[in-house]
Amino acid sequence: xTSLNALPTWLLSRASHRxxxxxxxxxxxxxxxxxxxxxLEALAGTAPLSQVAIGSSARLDRRDVxxxxxxxxESGLIDRNPDPDDARRNVVEITEAGQERFxxxxxxxxxxxxxxLAPLDDEMRATFVSALCLLQPRG
Amino acid sequence: xTSLNALPTWLLSRASHRxxxxxxxxxxxxxxxxxxxxxLEALAGTAPLSQVAIGSSARLDRRDVxxxxxxxxESGLIDRNPDPDDARRNVVEITEAGQERFxxxxxxxxxxxxxxLAPLDDEMRATFVSALCLLQPRG
DNA sequence: CGCATATCAGTAGGACTGAAATCA
DNA sequence: CTGATTTCAGTCGTACTGATATGC
Numbered sequence: 001x002t003s004l005n006a007l008p009t010w011l012l013s014r015a016s017h018r019x020x021x022x023x024x025x026x027x028x029x030x031x032x033x034x035x036x037x038x039x040l041e042a043l044a045g046t047a048p049l050s051q052v053a054i055g056s057s058a059r060l061d062r063r064d065v066x067x068x069x070x071x072x073x074e075s076g077l078i079d080r081n082p083d084p085d086d087a088r089r090n091v092v093e094i095t096e097a098g099q100e101r102f103x104x105x106x107x108x109x110x111x112x113x114x115x116x117l118a119p120l121d122d123e124m125r126a127t128f129v130s131a132l133c134l135l136q137p138r139g
Numbered sequence: 140x141t142s143l144n145a146l147p148t149w150l151l152s153r154a155s156h157r158x159x160x161x162x163x164x165x166x167x168x169x170x171x172x173x174x175x176x177x178x179l180e181a182l183a184g185t186a187p188l189s190q191v192a193i194g195s196s197a198r199l200d201r202r203d204v205x206x207x208x209x210x211x212x213e214s215g216l217i218d219r220n221p222d223p224d225d226a227r228r229n230v231v232e233i234t235e236a237g238q239e240r241f242x243x244x245x246x247x248x249x250x251x252x253x254x255x256l257a258p259l260d261d262e263m264r265a266t267f268v269s270a271l272c273l274l275q276p277r278g
Numbered sequence: 279c280g281c282a283t284a285t286c287a288g289t290a291g292g293a294c295t296g297a298a299a300t301c302a
Numbered sequence: 303c304t305g306a307t308t309t310c311a312g313t314c315g316t317a318c319t320g321a322t323a324t325g326c
Contacts, residue, residue: 002181002196008252008264009158011271014198016155017293018276019148024315034315042141051284057141059153061318066285088283088325113147119273124266125147131267132150134258137157156317163291173291191307200294205309227301227307282326289319295312302306 019116026108032101035060035068036077037109040102043078043094050089077101158255165247171240174199174207175216176248179241182217182233189228216240 004010027033035058042057043049049057055065069092072078077098083089094102117125143149166172174197181196182188188196194204208231211217216237222228233241256264 004177004180004198007248008268008271009162009248009255011268011275012151012155012158012255013292014276015271015274016151018274019151020315021276023148038143041143052282059143061316062284063286063319064317070285086283086326090284109146109148116148116151116274120270124270124273127263127266128270129147129150131259131263131270132147132154134263135154135157135255136150137153137160152316159291189307200292201307202295202309202311203293209309225302225307229308280326283324284322285324286322287320290317292315294314296310297312298308298310300307300309302304 019112022115023109023112026112027105030104030108032105032108035064036072037102037105039065039068039072040077040094040098040105043092044099044102048091048093050083051092052089054092072098158251161254162248162251165251166244169243169247171244171247174203175211176241176244178204178207178211179216179233179237179244182231183238183241187230187232189222190231191228193231211237 024034027037038058038060039054042054051065051069052062054060054069055062058065060068069078069080073080075097077095079093079095080090081093083091117128120128163173166176177197177199178193181193190204190208191201193199193208194201197204199207208217208219208229212219214236216234218232218234219229220232222230256267259267
């Protein structure tokens with residue numbers, strides 16, 4: 001037992017790491033990764049987006065968007081075509097297979113939420129999530 | 140606004156990243172890094188430790204302990220000598236300069252706690268920290 | 279020209295794995 | 303031989319920086 005355990009930033013880092021481990025473990029069972037889920041989530045149920053718009057929605061760096069989209073395209077989960085109105089952009093669209101993949105991952109992610117928060121009762125979960133919202137970056 | 144913001148694991152990851160950014164920013168102002176603080180914290184105010192013991196106390200991988208200690212030794216913040224009772228081990232000890240460095244970093248880390256938790260009032264901080272304790276890995 | 283978009287290559291820090299040498 | 307300790311080299315995820323080519 002060290003005084004590290006008295007540091008909120010340390011406890012926060014550890015709790016986040018535990019949650020991330022649980023999440024990536026479950027996602028890896030179906031060969032998915034976090035970036036992929038976030039991009040599919042950004043594309044599902046909306047009009048096609050440019051890569052910059054995807055990055056904004058999924059909070060991903062545009063370079064990471066480009067790399068991840070290449071993988072998703074190869075897997076047939078998204079379609080990517082030049083924007084006829086602006087040749088600099090790509091128009092990115094989720095495919096039917098991508099929609100199914102997104103539903104699968106959504107179910108997994110929901111289960112993970114439950115597993116991560118299992119140690120907390122309902123009241124504590126509510127307060128905890130409220131606190132997290134107050135601790136988000138950029139306001 | 141995406142539904143990512145409804146996921147506790149996502150909010151947790153973002154909050155942790157914000158805290159980590161604030162911490163590393165402040166530490167980097169004096170040329171320090173997280174691993175160094177954690178190792179100095181493990182060594183301050185205790186008897187000399189082996190590297191395995193440091194890793195256990197600071198929750199660091201043995202290999203990362205070895206690399207970080209090499210840097211700390213070069214900076215004169217720790218002393219490292221073979222254990223006369225067990226030639227496999229090193230006996231690691233914090234130096235006078237290391238103690239001063241630790242006090243400096245401790246002050247910085249304390250300020251960071253305040254900055255990170257600034258959006259929460261006292262009651263919410265208490266509940267938040269309690270929740271984090273329940274969400275730590277391995278029980 | 280300035281600005282936006284997409285892509286390539288690389289870096290940083292934290293956590294981790296394999297393999298090896300040393301020695302109890 | 304088994305097991306513990308230290309060390310080297312490298313991987314993985316997330317997030318980020320620099321530089322470049324292209325087109326508005």
